Amino acid sequence: MSDQAPEHPLRPYEAVLVQSFGGPEGPDEVLPFLRRVTAGRGVPDERLAEVGAHYDHVAGVSPLPALNRRLVAELVAELAARECPLPVALGNRNSTPFVPEALDELTADGARRILVVPTSAWRSYSSCRQYREGLADAAEGREGLVLDKVRPFGEHPGFAATLARDTLAAARAAVAAVGADHVALLYVTHSIPDAMDETSGPGDGDGRAYSGDQAEVAAAITAEVDTVLGTDLPAGLSFCSRSGSPRAPWLEPDVNDRLRELAADGVEHVVVVPIGFISDHMEVYYDLDVEAAATADEIGLAMTRVPTPGADHAFVAGLVDVMLERAAQARGEQPVRATWRDLDSHPAVCPTGCCPNLREARPALCGSD
Ligand SMILES: CC1=C(CCC(=O)O)c2cc3nc(cc4[nH]c(cc5[nH]c(cc1n2)c(C)c5CCC(=O)O)c(CCC(=O)O)c4C)C(CCC(=O)O)=C3C
Numbered sequence: 001m002s003d004q005a006p007e008h009p010l011r012p013y014e015a016v017l018v019q020s021f022g023g024p025e026g027p028d029e030v031l032p033f034l035r036r037v038t039a040g041r042g043v044p045d046e047r048l049a050e051v052g053a054h055y056d057h058v059a060g061v062s063p064l065p066a067l068n069r070r071l072v073a074e075l076v077a078e079l080a081a082r083e084c085p086l087p088v089a090l091g092n093r094n095s096t097p098f099v100p101e102a103l104d105e106l107t108a109d110g111a112r113r114i115l116v117v118p119t120s121a122w123r124s125y126s127s128c129r130q131y132r133e134g135l136a137d138a139a140e141g142r143e144g145l146v147l148d149k150v151r152p153f154g155e156h157p158g159f160a161a162t163l164a165r166d167t168l169a170a171a172r173a174a175v176a177a178v179g180a181d182h183v184a185l186l187y188v189t190h191s192i193p194d195a196m197d198e199t200s201g202p203g204d205g206d207g208r209a210y211s212g213d214q215a216e217v218a219a220a221i222t223a224e225v226d227t228v229l230g231t232d233l234p235a236g237l238s239f240c241s242r243s244g245s246p247r248a249p250w251l252e253p254d255v256n257d258r259l260r261e262l263a264a265d266g267v268e269h270v271v272v273v274p275i276g277f278i279s280d281h282m283e284v285y286y287d288l289d290v291e292a293a294a295t296a297d298e299i300g301l302a303m304t305r306v307p308t309p310g311a312d313h314a315f316v317a318g319l320v321d322v323m324l325e326r327a328a329q330a331r332g333e334q335p336v337r338a339t340w341r342d343l344d345s346h347p348a349v350c351p352t353g354c355c356p357n358l359r360e361a362r363p364a365l366c367g368s369d
């Protein structure tokens with residue numbers, strides 16, 4: 001058992017695992033990383049070469065691992081400030097430290113009940129269940145270990161209000177520069193296969209939880225911006241980082257195509273809001289700051305890219321709030337599930353069969369199945 005004060009507000013948890021995607025930290029790690037990410041997923045070789053070249057722009061060093069270390073440091077500080085000084089470790093899906101390494105570290109210190117915080121806010125196989133499968137793999141053979149995760153947190157004020165605040169600031173500046181008639185908001189998230197979006201969310205729902213949740217939060221942010229600025233800005237969701245076989249349908253429109261259409265419609269300044277991501281990792285840096293920015297430049301469109309929540313204090317404090325909510329649930333209490341602007345919230349324990357793995361059924365933790 002840990003020697004933490006037993007009454008700390010995150011009890012019964014004894015440690016925290018931040019679970020992320022991972023990224024290469026040097027040129028030699030790029031190919032092994034890409035092979036791990038795409039193992040058995042039918043991503044064509046040309047796409048791998050193309051994505052490998054993106055990492056050349058950053059000398060083979062993804063920004064993500066450093067951003068995650070920063071997030072962990074800020075979480076540790078915020079937990080200390082809330083009088084729950086638990087150990088926090090980072091465990092990745094595709095690069096070291098892998099999830100089993102993180103669990104080794106936390107359990108060596110005596111932790112048995114560990115709260116997992118994924119670095120993804122949304123519901124889908126890629127952004128939720130695949131992480132839960134990673135937990136099942138890593139927990140195998142570890143007697144007495146309990147892993148619970150926080151709920152999807154895209155609707156929580158820590159994420160949504162932080163993004164709304166920064167979107168409002170960018171929109172205000174754009175409207176001041178070119179006038180409200182020439183500004184648009186363009187939300188961007190990671191494209192996923194259409195079939196993965198259709199099956200995201202609880203099996204008994206309508207699916208499309210991935211694109212649907214993000215479209216709802218985007219609409220709430222747009223409503224906030226319009227109310228505060230007295231505008232009626234055109235706004236919509238677009239997608240980046242399409243991968244997979246060119247024959248399989250993925251979510252559209254592509255962000256670059258939307259930029260072209262908006263320019264043709266007379267828009268002069270686009271505020272690009274990376275709603276799909278919590279930090280400025282490669283998909284944000286390359287697909288938006290390099291590629292989309294080049295498209296905007298080419299067609300004479302001004303573009304502001306809103307920051308991701310990253311390690312912003314409001315976001316980190318919000319994460320701690322969802323962790324405290326999960327701990328209260330684990331103690332059998334019924335805490336309020338705070339959301340921004342009365343958006344829906346989604347359960348921390350995933351419903352049976354939600355966001356299925358469409359290739360093979362595999363065990364996953366943190367669900368009722
Ligand atoms: C929904 C989603 C998120 C957001 C949720 C989350 O954060 O988890 C996300 C995040 C990320 N995706 C990342 C990188 C990559 N994703 C790939 C491929 C794929 N992503 C997919 C989906 C997602 N991906 C899918 C359906 C594929 C097809 C293959 C498969 O079904 O798995 C590939 C392979 C090459 C390519 O085809 O692009 C790479 C290199 C990085 C690291 C960036 C860095 O280094 O900073 C991050 C944070």
Ligand SMILES: [Fe+2]
Pocket residue numbers: 190241
């Ligand atoms: Fe990805």
